[in-house]
Each structure stands twice: as C-alpha cells, then as structure tokens.
C-alpha cells in the first residue's frame with residue numbers, strides 16, 4: 001500500500017493563482033492589484049502563495065496579524081522580492097511588537113486615534129519608519145477612523161488611505177454606493193496618496209470603484225466574486241480523499257452519529273478519510289434532507305451525495321449510483337476541484353467559501369503545482 005493512500009491530498013495550483021491575479025490586475029488596471037494573503041493565504045499556504053504572486057508581479061500584500069507579516073516578509077525575501085506588507089489589524093500595541101514592524105518593514109494599517117498616537121511615539125524616534133495606511137470606517141463598523149475623529153498626522157509618514165466594502169458581493173445593495181460616495185469624499189482630503197476600497201467582489205461592481213489600488217483575496221484563490229453568475233476565476237484548490245471501506249445497507253438503516261440519515265432503499269456506501277477535523281463541514285451530509293441539495297463528491301465520474309453527520313475523521317458517501325466495479329478501496333473521491341467548487345460545497349453546507357478555504361486541514365498531504373516560469 002502506498003504510504004499516502006490513507007491521506008487526503010490537497011493540490012494547490014499556483015499557476016491558476018498567478019492567472020487569477022493577472023485577470024484581476026487587468027480588470028482593475030490602471031489601478032494596481034495587491035493581494036490579501038491573511039490567514040495563511042486563505043488556507044492555501046502563505047509562503048508558496050506570496051512567492052507565486054510576487055513572481056506574477058504583485059508588489060503589495062495585506063495580512064491581518066503582525067506574525068503573518070513577519071512570515072510574508074520572510075517568504076518575499078526568500079523569493080528574491082521586495083514588496084509592501086500592510087498589517088490590517090492595526091499598528092503595534094507595545095514596544096516589542098513595534099520592534100517587529102520596524103525590523104521586518106511592516107506597514108501598520110492605523111484604525112484608530114489611539115493606534116495613531118502610539119505609532120507616532122515609535123516614528124518620532126525612528127529613522128525612516130515604514131509608512132502607515134489610514135483605514136476609514138465607511139459602514140462596516142469594525143475598525144477604522146470615523147468621520148468625526150481628529151486625526152493629527154504630524155510626524156507619521158503614510159502612503160495609503162483605505163476603507164472596506166460591507167456587501168460588495170451583492171451589487172444591488174445600496175451600501176455600495178453610499179460607501180463609494182463616503183470614500184470618494186475622504187480621499188479628497190489626501191491628494192496624491194494611494195487610495196484603495198475594493199476587495200474581490202468590489203472589483204466587479206458596475207461603478208468600477210478601483211481608485212488607485214484593489215485588494216482581492218477570495219477571487220485569487222478561485223472563489224467566485226460574482227455569486228449567482230458564472231465564476232471568472234480558475235479553481236486553485238483540489239481536494240481528493242481515499243475510500244477506506246465500502247458496504248451496502250438495507251432500507252431503514254441509519255448512518256453516522258445520532259443516525260441523522262436514514263436509507264430509503266438498499267444503499268451502497270463509501271466511507272471516506274475526511275472529517276470535520278480536516279475542516280469539512282459537520283452538516284454537509286444532512287444540511288437539507290433533499291438528496292439533491294446535500295454536499296457532493298465526485299467519484300468514478302459520478303456526483304454522489306454525502307449522508308449523515310460528518311465525524312471527526314470520517315464521512316460517508318452514498319455511491320449507489322456508481323457502477324460497483326468502478327470503485328475499490330483506495331479509490332479517490334474529489335471533494336473540491338474542477339467539478340465541485342468551494343462556493344458549491346459552502347452553499348450546500350450552510351457556510352461561505354471563505355470559511356471552507358480557511359479551514360482546509362493541516363493534516364492533508366499538500367502538493368503545489370508550480371507557477372509557470374517567465
């Protein structure tokens with residue numbers, strides 16, 4: 001038996017990642033296209049993602065935490081690139097943390113007057129400190145300066161003004177227009193400074209609110225920035241998992257913890273090496289009793305529904321529709337890939353593709369398909 005036979009395999013297509021970045025950069029041009037690589041580049045791996053994106057031409061990266069910024073800087077250097085790295089969750093809150101910002105050239109996204117004041121105490125005693133970004137709240141009400149804040153920027157170099165969309169994936173939502181209007185007014189206070197508002201879906205809004213820089217994340221990794229329309233992005237992630245056991249049960253038998261699914265007929269089942277500990281949704285097999293709306297896997301060319309509750313390390317597929325000769329122990333079922341999108345799995349599991357991606361399991365065997373050499 002192949003030593004990897006029992007392990008789910010995650011294949012990450014770095015060429016598709018690069019192609020997605022180029023598509024978004026072309027769509028947003030002449031605005032520059034940055035990349036959101038927080039949360040381990042949405043689960044696909046920060047280091048390979050940053051390397052591939054830098055090679056494709058991306059020079060600006062956004063992460064959430066300082067520790068992610070340190071990793072991104074290390075990855076960029078290893079790939080032989082410079083680049084700007086902004087820390088979305090804010091400026092340093094202590095002197096030791098500030099030391100990391102300075103040492104790794106990390107640019108704080110200042111979200112409040114308190115952060116601005118602390119950062120000024122750092123910049124006042126530092127030669128050539130990294131430039132900050134100023135984040136304005138235009139409706140999300142999580143982070144950012146409010147309109148009424150008194151902002152004193154003396155002694156604080158900054159090179160970016162930004163805000164963030166609340167509902168860019170819903171083009172008809174009135175919030176989009178009001179946020180674009182509010183942000184347009186804010187940027188007039190900062191002539192000559194790079195301005196950035198759009199995330200993935202924001203890039204596709206009819207108003208083209210690209211300003212000087214766009215900050216896609218989800219679409220880079222293959223997520224659909226246009227829910228309900230066909231996805232312009234290439235899939236980046238493919239997940240294949242092995243069959244561990246096959247059995248037939250009679251009508252009336254139930255499957256999994258708490259017997260959440262009952263066979264209505266004689267049913268062939270395949271038990272897969274995949275569980276909620278791998279980030280697979282616990283309710284994928286019973287979110288809806290309608291068989292055509294449960295999450296699916298592709299096996300031997302046939303889309304088959306999951307049945308019953310996902311366990312920690314196992315889940316069960318109804319393979320009655322597949323020719324028995326076509327599946328054996330160790331056969332692989334595709335969970336995500338060309339035929340099953342992250343948006344589809346998410347929709348059938350009561351969540352969003354962002355959560356599917358960022359939950360991709362730590363114990364998968366990972367393969368990276370390299371980005372093309374230019």
Ligand SMILES: *Cc1c(COP(=O)(O)O)cnc(C)c1O
Pocket residue numbers: 036038088163164198199200201215216217218219
């Ligand atoms: C995560 C994030 C992005 C990227 O958003 P996507 O919807 O994944 O494209 C952009 N800007 C900010 C502030 C973010 O937090």
